[in-house]
């Protein structure tokens with residue numbers, strides 16, 4: 001059949017965004033939706049009420065808010081035997097409820113199906129952890145793209161390590177082995193593999209569904225930027241046969257102070273107080289300590305951190321969860337550290353605001369990918385303290401490949417819900433020693449950190465160039481839009497034939 005003339009098409013593309021309910025995924029996904037709206041598409045974010053309240057104010061202030069729509073779906077607490085008000089993985093009263101949370105998550109399918117059937121978007125961008133969106137995409141013939149939260153280095157390493165695992169011959173769980181098939185020589189240990197973390201969650205069937213859904217995905221929208229891991233973006237594309245669109249670091253899209261301060265949650269510290277406290281410090285003199293949104297340290301480990309930080313006499317901001325467990329961090333401790341230049345934030349920190357302040361010279365991080373990218377974007381070197389999931393892989397990238405951080409020396413990943421069994425992983429002396437060496441240096445060590453600072457600042461500059469007009473991430477957003485317009489045109493031509 002002769003090709004028909006291309007139909008005229010001034011249609012505004014409409015993308016549906018399905019975020020997973022966990023700050024480390026919800027925050028970047030809402031940023032991605034806003035970025036697409038700023039490139040001229042209509043963006044609709046589908047979320048549950050509590051999660052919506054975490055980003056509503058940022059959307060209301062967005063310059064393109066007229067192109068951003070939020071659609072509410074209800075979270076089936078009762079049907080999944082969950083107590084009310086735990087619509088996000090970080091709000092579960094106990095990790096034993098993870099299976100129920102996953103059940104509630106898949107029960108969202110019919111509501112989402114109904115919305116897609118009514119609005120018929122041109123594409124779905126779905127979190128990897130919502131595999132049922134693949135069925136909806138298939139049912140309505142809509143292209144589906146996946147957002148998986150982490151970097152291509154860790155995705156490639158995950159695949160290579162699991163393939164190689166049956167051949168590993170080591171004498172202990174903590175003996176490093178070489179992972180073949182990667183552009184760099186990478187060594188890891190059995191105790192750092194993510195499957196340890198997922199091992200007893202009872203979610204095997206769920207992971208199998210994710211794996212199946214990924215086979216049909218049209219491509220991957222990734223919060224990374226090409227220049228930080230070019231070989232791994234290419235390798236991931238080669239191995240999976242899927243296009244990767246690196247569009248990050250998405251945190252750089254937040255330029256308004258309020259947005260930076262309220263990203264993900266309202267901060268538990270006055271933004272003005274926080275900034276004026278930082279203003280009173282010397283450049284690069286403050287250590288920011290935060291372990292992301294899911295950290296469950298034992299009380300004894302927290303005590304070791306508290307004592308190590310205090311003994312280092314370095315100025316710090318330490319973020320801990322606002323829970324019963326932290327009662328032992330008494331007002332007396334808070335008063336004492338205030339005198340010695342420390343702040344304890346109980347609850348939620350304005351992380352990007354803090355990292356961007358010139359007084360912040362180091363970040364002790366669990367290596368969640370968002371935290372790593374936010375540190376890079378702010379030009380801040382890291383002390384790495386991975387906990388679970390792919391965080392040891394991110395540490396590997398930071399310490400070994402990019403050389404922008406030092407490892408505190410955690411040898412073993414935590415298993416989800418079994419954190420109490422582990423007790424103390426890093427003792428106070430080690431905390432004190434590494435923090436002192438990193439922040440105060442002394443002779444050769446100072447040089448080591450200064451070199452890292454130089455490298456991370458250069459990478460931060462590359463990150464900014466990537467998201468600016470004409471940069472690689474900016475162009476990738478346009479490329480995906482062009483690919484979707486072509487798909488829509490072809491689809492219409494097919495329908496006309």
Ligand SMILES: O=c1ccn([C@@H]2O[C@H](COP(=O)(O)OP(=O)(O)O[C@H]3O[C@H](CO)[C@@H](O)[C@H](O)[C@H]3O)[C@@H](O)[C@H]2O)c(=O)[nH]1
Nearest residue numbers: 023024149150292293294348349351368369370371389390
């Ligand atoms: O007090 C806080 C704590 C966190 N954040 C923000 O919350 C996000 C946290 O994300 P991340 O650093 O990636 O940590 P997790 O919440 O632990 O992220 C999960 O999701 C990531 C992306 O897939 C994975 O890399 C991690 O292993 C996984 O635990 C970041 O944007 C932080 O800026 C704040 O703003 N204030």
